[in-house]
Amino acid sequence: MMGNALTSIELFAGGGGLLLGCSLAGFTHELAVEWDGPSCATLRRNEACGYPLIAGTKIHEGDVRDVSWNNYVGQLDLLAGGPPCQPFSLGGLARAALDPRDMFPAMTHVLSVLRPRAFVIENVKGLTRSSFADYYSYILLRLQHPTLTAREDESWRDHLARLSREHTSGVHDDLRYEVVPTVVDAADYGVPQHRMRVIIVGFREDVNADWSFPAKTHSGAALFEAKQSGDYWERHAVPMRGRSLGSRHSGDTGLLPWRTVRDALAGLPEPQIGGVPGWFNHELRTGARSYPGHTGSLLDEPSKAIKAGVHGVPGGENMLRYPDGRVRYYSVREAARIQCFPDRYEFDANWSESMRQIGNAVPVRLAQIVASSVAVALRLDDAKRAYDASLVRELEEVHYASAR
Known part of the structure; x- marks a missing residue:
């Protein structure tokens, strides 16, 4: 030492x-x-x-x-x-x-x-x-x-x-x-x-x-229970029409609920073309689309694993899927949040390179x-x-x- x-x-x-x-x-x-x-x-x-x-x-x-x-x-x-x-x-x-x-x-x-x-x-x-x-x-x-x-x-x-x-x-x-x-x-x-x-x-x-x-420390069973009781939806002020229980997960209900994409992005404004003032790496990337096998990550479940593929991401892991079926790419800042990087930690690269670094990270x-x-x-x-x-x-x- x-x-x-x-x-x-x-x-x-x-x-x-x-x-x-x-x-x-x-x-x-x-x-x-x-x-x-x-x-x-x-x-x-x-x-x-x-x-x-x-x-x-x-x-x-x-x-x-x-x-x-x-x-x-x-x-x-x-x-x-x-x-x-x-x-x-x-x-x-x-x-x-x-x-x-x-x-x-x-x-x-x-x-x-x-x-x-x-x-x-x-x-x-x-x-x-x-x-x-x-x-x-x-x-x-x-x-x-x-x-x-x-x-x-x-x-x-x-x-x-x-x-x-x-x-x-x-x-x-x-x-x-x-x-x-x-x-x-x-x-x-x-x-x-x-x-x-x-x-x-x-x-x-x-x-x-x-x-x-x-x-x-966390479980899917506890997340399902939090949705079923309404605690999860009330915490995020989600109206009844926007609620979906999703799949029932096994596990210990005495643990904390799995954290979802919605949890991760709470307080973060929607990304915009050209970026959002006051936020690092939060620019909207257009062109996302959904097709079989490429459906994105559900807003009210944990995200799919952020990927760093150099030939594209076949499962749509780097996309967000809204409850109404709309999809868009994660911004770099959103992907960083899902990987638990602090908001003041900046990635010094374009979207593809930054996503590669985030996707390769612990x-x-x-x-x-x-x-x-x-x-x-x-x-x-x-x-x-x-x-x-x-x-x-x-x-x-x-x-x-x-x-x-």
Whole structure:
């Protein structure tokens, strides 16, 4: 640790979703690394404007494999990042280890060099598909034993076999992490969007973390109940003729209701051509249309997952669908709200590029919840160590006193 602050380095920072969430959880960023120029422009713009969650963060534009880590070795609490997910995405070619965009090897290399007390990695649910089962096991073992690197000319399958033997032999390397992977729907944590993701959290073996993934806070059953009782409609002043219960969802009615698109956009004026004075990135984009399989997101349900597809978005995920059937594109600001970005956080690009950055991001709220739980575990570990140290000092004083 650097002083009393919890410190973090962000890899594959993109537009900043995971970074902002970790900042809200109390981590101070020493460095954010991102190779994509437009994403770096967004980060720099907000850092230069003094936006508090990113102010003072050093932004490095370039490949994580080319960064010198000498100044950070052994000094870091958290390493966070979302390695490029195209090798595992349903929208990509799904080539996993054969895809040169697979950055998990780079992530584990940095982990082996920096040796942080904990890490948080986010990726698409496609990573857990049955066709990737062996490679997913390989990723988890690599993260558990980051210094057990592949030998020259050793295939990933041969490396997996060796890692498995090492892992079960009882003889381990000098750096090991306890790793917990979890598949989550962001809507279950108050994000106004259905977004299925894998979150992998690891703690260095010497950290007494006593950690588990945060419990769900929201449910679809509670949303249906809120609509049925009228509470949801009254809160938004929706007249009777505009109300629709939608589908009945399963889940715990004792939780908070899922947040909907209407919840997310509350207080935000309708976008206009040329933008809305006083609002960043809130310009109307025309041309949206509905057709089978491309219907948009319902106003009174969580949004479909915001997408970052470069060849268009086949499911209409980046469109809003009104109760009367009208559709329009989300403005950049509306999409940012659905991903829980703060209103004063500005995207330094046109609609398509900004939507790409937003679609690739981790929802800020989900990142904050996960990172906060990690921060609490690290703080508790610090407290236990401080208590143990004070107890040792007391015992030593008793020993010396009796010796006299």
